[in-house]
Amino acid sequence: MENIISIKDVTYTYPDSEAPAIKNLSLDIHSNEWLSIVGKNGSGKSTLTKLIDGLIECDSGTIEIAGQIINEENIWEAREKIGIIFQNPDHQFVGATVEDDVAFGLENQGVPRDKMVKEVNEALKMVDMQEYKTRDPQSLSGGQKQRVAIAGVLATKPQIIIMDESTSMLDPNGRKTVLDLIKRLRHEQNMTIISITHDIEETQLSERIVVLNDGQVVKDDEPKSIYDLGPELTNFGLEEPFSSQVASSLRDTIKLPEGYLNEEELIDNVWKSFSKM
């Protein structure tokens, strides 16, 4: 598969700290995949997103985006390919109204107004927020604000969307609408999704989980094998999946196959073991 992002041997140390936040990290991200990045607080997840977007510059190593190694000259070009949705919906709302905010990225690219009006409408339609077009952010819920943020990112047509704990401040309903939206858009728009999260449910939507610890990749595998770690997951800032918790408590009484079982597999195994008795 083609790599859309290729990180090679990157190290970064914050100016006011001694220990590096990212240590000789290498990671390939494939085109059109949904990748989860997990890890404890301070493991370097957010630093990594900032490095990918060129918001901070790596001390050593290279980052390649869509076949181009990013440097000071082409960073703005690379940034157009990436959209980030941040954690706090209030801290990324620039415009005075919903439509102004969606237009912000387009304004920055100097898109002519006629085209801008069209694309703002299209982007709002994709996230199903057209009827809120002229509202001010204060009158929106957290989930709605994040949807506006997504529309703002979509308007500039990026190839990669990074969700930097974007659902962590939302209520379950808001979280669900945002995740459903991302799921849908990814197929419609053929995008690569990088999701930084502490939420195990969210990682289940992804195809690959990368676990960071102390600025290094410690695990890189499909979700099923990562969930196999069971209780050890808490060391990486994740909660054990519910089915895995149930399975480990049941293992003493019922014979269950080794490894991670999703909810359906667990249910099947449980009723089968009862029908054998």
Added chain:
Amino acid sequence: MNKLILGRYLPGDSLIYQLDPRGKFLITFYFIGIVFLANNVVSYGFLLLFVLFAVYLSKINLGFFLRGLRPMFWLILFTVVLQMFFTPSKTPLWSFGILTLSKEGLIISAYIFIRFVLIIFVSTLLTLTTTPIEISDSIESILKPLKAIKFPVTQVALMLSIALRFVPLLIDETAKIMDAQRARGVDFGEGGLIKRIKSFVPILIPLFVSSFSIAYDLAIAMESRGYKDGEGRSKYRVLSWSMRDTLAAIVMLVITVILLFIRSY
């Protein structure tokens, strides 16, 4: 607090709402200027009629304008009373020590009162019918010539609109911090003036710190969305000057001419 700063805009639709905000902004200031040209009963009456006509055109209830007077009540009262009793006169109606009440004094204080009402009504008309963002857009557009002397007009306008956007956010933040301090036993309503002012220090410091962290987050978000330095940007909001805006400006000129005429009459 929220109501005081931003809640002044009243959503609606009428001729006054449809006027170009730049025109409204300039006309309002121009009108405040010509109010000082009035010097007799007829001229004040003429301006009052004009303002009431504008209020009528806005289709906004007069009550909203009267409410605009309320925060200025003490200032108006003070000025009016001062004029009423301290205007020197050769034929006082009543006098006691330095206080004199005369016909001239009564007339002048009545003029001053009408002047206040006129100024407050027109500026209320502006803020009720124009959103804060429209006002900031007009300021940008009016300041545009300053670009010639390298004044960063677009950046200042963006700063202004972000500041407006963050007022309610900081008010929420203040409420949160006050609640947190209350939970630790701070009583904001107690004690003398000094004590009350002192109890605001533990609010201001965290507020200051958190506004910096919000600013940092916002800067990162703006940069990630491709904001460079304000140059080479296109604009989503456009202001359009139409026939009726030119007409409004002509009306103002006519008003000035009539006023000058009445004044010298």
